[in-house]
Amino acid sequence: MLIAMLMMMTFNFVDAYFVSLLGTKELAAFSFTFPVTFTVISLMIGLGIGTSATVANSQGKGDSLLAKHQGGVAVAISAILVILLCILVYLLHDPIxxxxxxxxxxxxLIANFMNTWLAGAVFVTFPMVGNAVLRANGNTRIPSIVMATSAAINVVLDxxxxxxxxxIPAMGLQGAALATVIAYAVSSFIILKMFNDMEAVSWTSSWKCRWQATKxxxxxxxxxxxxxxxxxxxMxxxxxxxxxxxxxxxxxxxxxxRLESLVTLVILTLSxxxxxxxxxxxxxxxxxRVRSAYRGTIKFIIAFQALVYLxxxxxxxxxGEAFGQDAEVAEIITMLxxxxxxxxxxxxVVILSNSSLNALHKPMSALGLNxxxxxxxxxxxxxxGGKIGGLNGVFIGAAIANIGTAVIAWRFVTSQLCPEEVNEPSV
Known part of the structure; x- marks a missing residue:
């Protein structure tokens, strides 16, 4: 999973690099698209979390048939929801x-990217939710192959x-979006074929079964x-x-x-x-084993990210110099x-605490923490921070917020998993 995530995050970084060569205005337009496209992707990630927790729970209880029904329902519903969300974003494009x-x-410039991306965003569904189904069944090899393939295609086409x-004409920002859509489309074909070959999901469950799985x-x-x-x-x-x-x-x-996505890929893989x-x-x-897994990953990730920071x-x-074609942009990137x-x-710590709470079927606690x-x-x-120290202060304030929330998250999840340790010093 780590190898596949590295390739996935690298292609986000490569996107930013190639777009930066177009100029500061194009890079700024591309930056504005990130919160919106990530909203659609976040919907899929959330559905993947629900799917993973539900299917894995059924597998843990030994009911593989129910797990197949739940997987099929999750993929179908996810596709419908992402189409509806993309239509809404398209209609409200300028106001957003x-x-x-x-x-x-x-x-x-933003529309050049977004119109193409929204048209093919449904292909995000199958790799994300489909991979969650496979991981919940204990298979991480195929999701890794799918993610790596998608990343490689995007890097070549960009x-x-x-x-x-x-x-092939120069398409600018529209070309960046088209490369991503094609990469996701190929991944969708692979994941659907794997479903069929492995009989990992069931598409023929009764309406009653579908309704129960949906709930x-x-x-x-x-x-x-x-x-x-x-x-x-x-964002x-x-x-x-x-x-x-x-x-x-x-x-x-x-x-x-984009850099954050790349350097936190171990966190994302563990999540x-x-x-x-x-x-x-x-x-x-x-x-x-649940307590051991949570505590071990938290301690590891703090040490690992400290090394990454150095x-x-x-x-x-x-x-800063590599991605800032403009001297001012380069200086701000360096500072950031x-x-x-x-x-x-x-x-x-916060991300893994949220993942653990969702896995324990306590999604409202995870929502509250976020x-x-x-x-x-x-x-x-x-x-x-911005009012006190300008742009530097904005970044410092954001960093302090993450550290403070991490302490809250650790103590809360520890109290849920091992209440006898809640008063021990925080990691």
């Missing part, structure tokens, strides 16, 4: 991006479609989707805060978002593999890389 902070002159080659999945998926969709909403708010400091700041912040492990063992009564600190100037990643380990992190800590402290 103006609210985030985009200028009127930037809207046509420069071809963005800059053109031979008979069970949605009990976790709806709060989990809501929790995940809070992140891009907060939209953060983008609006950063936009007050100019187009160069937005462009740099967009690069920072995908930990929940089915917890769900299966919890359903099988192995609570000792590496980023040493290479901050190089990263030196500040925000110091709290990525703490951010990992609300605290993003809207009581992250945005307010970033805003206050």
């Amino acid at each position: 991006f103006l609210l985030i902070g985009a200028e009127e002159s930037t809207l046509p 420069p071809l479609f963005i800059f053109g080659l031979g008979p 069970t999945i949605f009990k976790i998926a709806l709060p989990a989707s809501g929790s995940n969709m809070l992140t891009p909403m907060a 939209a708010g953060m983008t609006a805060i950063v936009a007050q400091y100019g187009e160069a700041a937005v462009a740099a912040f967009g690069v920072g978002g 995908m593999t930990l929940p089915p492990f917890i769900s299966q063992n919890f359903a099988a009564g192995r609570h000792d 590496l980023l600190l040493l290479s901050a100037k190089l990263i 890389v030196m500040i925000l990643p110091i709290a990525y380990g703490a951010q990992g 609300l605290v992190r993003l809207f009581l800590m992250y945005l307010p402290l970033a805003f206050i």
Whole structure:
């Protein structure tokens, strides 16, 4: 899973790099799309979490037939929901991006990317939710292959479609979106074929069975989707805060978002593999393994991200120069890389705590934790930091918010899994 995630996050980073070569205005437009596209993806991630927890729970209880019915229902419903959400985004395109902070002159560039991306966004469904079904059944090899294939296709097609080659015209931002859509479409074909070959899901369950599966999945998926969709909403708010400091700041912040996805990939990988492990063992009564898994991953991720931060600190100037074609953009990227990643380990504690709560079928607790992190800590402290210290203060405030929320998350989840340790010193 880690290898596949590395390739997936690399292609997000590659997207940002190729778009940065088009110019600061194009990079800023591309940065504005991230909160919106990530909202759609977050819906799929949330549905994947609900699917994974539900299917893994059924497998843990030994009911593989029910698990197949639940998997098929989850994939079908996810496709319907993403289509409806994309139609809504298309109809409200201009008001959404103006609210985030985009200028009127930037809207046509944003539309070049978004119209193509929205048209093919349904293909996001099958790899994301389909992979969750396979992971819940204990199979991480095929999801890894699917994700790696998608990433490789996107990396190859990006420069071809963005800059053109031979008979392929240069499409700019539209080309970046088209490359992503084609990559997801190929992944969708692979995952659906795997479903058929492995008989991993059932498409022929009765309406009563479908309704029961839908209710069970949605009990976790709806709060989990809501929790995940809070992140891009907060990112939209953060983008609006950063936009007050100019187009160069937005462009740099967009690069920072892609960099964050890359350097936190171990966290994201664990957030995908930990929940089915917890769900299966919890359903099988192995609570000792659940406690051990949670504590072990938290301690590991703090140490690992501390090492990553040191590496980023040493290479901050190089990263800024590589992605900032403009001197001001390069300077802001360098500053961002030196500040925000110091709290990525703490951010990992929150993400893995949320994943664990969803796996334990406590999605409302996970939703509450995310609300605290993003809207009581992250945005307010970033805003206050900006008033005190300008753009530097925005990034420092965001980092402090992640660290504070991590302490809350650790103590809360520990109290749920091992109440006898709640008064022990926090990691």
